[in-house]
Amino acid sequence: MDGNTDFSGVSDECTAEYILSNVAEVVERILTFVPTKSLLQIACVCRLWMNCARRVLRVQQKLTWVSASGPSNYDGHALCHSLAEEVENVYLLPKTVLVMVDSETFSGQDSSHKQKKARKTHHSPDSVEELNRLFPNGCDIMAIATPGVVLTPSGSHSGPPKEFQEGEAGYAIMFPRMEGVDIRPFHFCKRTISESHLEEAGLVNNPDLRVVLLFGYEAYKPGAARFLNQVLEPLARSKALIAGGHVENVFSPERECCGRGSYGVVGLALSGPRIQGASVLLEQDVSSPKAAEATIRRLKAANLPERNTLGFMFACVGRGHNYYNNQRNVEADTFRKVFPNIPLFGFFGNGEIGCDRIVKEDYTLCDTDTDSLQHGYTTVMTLVHLG
Known part of the structure; x- marks a missing residue:
């Protein structure tokens, strides 16, 4: 605002109107307190408000x-x-x-x-x-x-x-949409799997690939295991963290390429220099709260920032309270004890995908192959930091 502007004799109402119509710094500050849906409507009021709303949206990158x-x-x-x-x-x-x-x-x-x-x-x-x-x-x-x-x-x-x-x-x-972060959804079935489609999804020939969240469906069908290996083999050779498991059903987006009951995989490919990740595998013999905590604490070695970080827990449907002598919420409670400020999400599924791995700037990695990525009666506990 021009320091020589004189508002003497001008009503407070007129002063507020002038500021909200001309002073971008004030308008932009106010719009940071407005939910996004209302912000998009406000952007239609005038050019100043539209530009301020756009700048606010660009910096709202918190998950x-x-x-x-x-x-x-x-x-x-x-x-x-x-x-x-x-x-x-x-x-x-x-x-x-x-x-x-x-x-x-x-x-x-x-x-x-x-x-x-x-x-x-x-x-x-x-x-x-x-x-x-x-x-x-x-x-x-x-x-x-x-x-x-x-x-x-x-x-x-x-x-x-x-x-x-x-x-x-x-x-x-x-x-x-986040600067330095590219999140690309993908879906493959036996009709659409190919080297070119894997590359288009960012899963191969992509030096910026950092994390892949991968979910298989109809995994018990004949041919499903061989199909899954076609996706996992190039990923196992990459410098990316792979985590996920087998789910019951995928209902969005609609699977127009394959019929009902067909097997396939969906997932998110996360690429970009700002992304970091770490995962540990709770093996079958991890069946006490003390053993679970000892394993989950290994994630601390990654030293990931807590801001804009998510935790993912992909567990076998046979674990949970059945695996811990009828004690409920053991692994989720243990995760919160170790990482009290990181939210945790995930599922109980029909098989787990992942291994011990840390993806950072210096790429401290665990060598793996497709066999060591697939498990049963385990839990894959994962951290994903988006910068």
């Missing part, structure tokens, strides 16, 4: 999420209802969204025993369309149903994470 657990008293899954209420209040513009919900209530199938039971189900084209409507056009949404869900409650990075091996639960992690 956020919405999570929910049931049972829901509303039509639709508890997560869909929570998203409808809370997504308007987030302070970022989502570019990529990772959604996990329990397969028991979302698809009506108990994946632990493969037995169909009479229970409330929410998996329908309407619920998928509802999910897509909640986010901006052009936003990449990857939505997955799993036998169990691990989540941190909405609103607090230091909130206690919870393991849900049964019942209604889910979360949606929202990634904004």
Whole structure:
């Protein structure tokens, strides 16, 4: 503002109007307190507000999420209802969204025993369309149903994470567009797997690849194991962290290239110099809280910053309280004890993918092959730092 501007004799209302119409520094500061959906509407008021809104959006690069657990008293899954209420209040513009919900209530199938039971189900084209409507056009949404869900409650990075091996639960992690970070969703089935498609997804011939979150579906079908190796072999030779597991179903984006019941993989390829990651494998013999803590503490060696860092827990459906003498939430509680300010997300699935590995600027790595990336009755605990 011009230091010679004289507001004497001018009403406070006129002064405020002048400032909000002409002083970008003040407008921009005010807009940092406005949720993104309202910010996009405000940007239509005038050119000054549009430019200020754009600058605010560029610096809003803090990760956020919405999570929910049931049972829901509303039509639709508890997560869909929570998203409808809370997504308007987030302070970022989502570019990529990772959604996990329990397969028991979302698809009506108990994946632990493969037995169909009479229970409330929410998996329908309407619920998928509802999910897509909640986010901006052009936003990449990857939505997955799993036998169990691990989540941190909405609103607090230091909130206690919870393991849900049964019942209604889910979360949606929202990634904004971030400088120095490229998040590329991918999907391969037997019809689309090829060297050129792997390269297009950033999984091969990509020196900036740092982390791959990879999820297989219909993994028990004949040919699925051989297919998965086609994806894992080049990744095992790369300098990237690979973590994930086998899930029950992928319902967004729609799998138009392969029929119902076909096997495949989906995931997120994270590339960029700002990304760092670390993972440890809780082997089958890790079956006490003390042993779990000793393993998870090895992640401290990576010395990753806590800001803009997520924890992921990909566990076998046979672990959880059944594995720890009926003690619940052992691994999630242990993670919070070691990393009290990092939110934790993940699932209980039908097989785990990952190994001990640290990805930093100096690339402290563990040599591995495709066989040592696939496990059962284990947990892959992972940290991903986005700069």
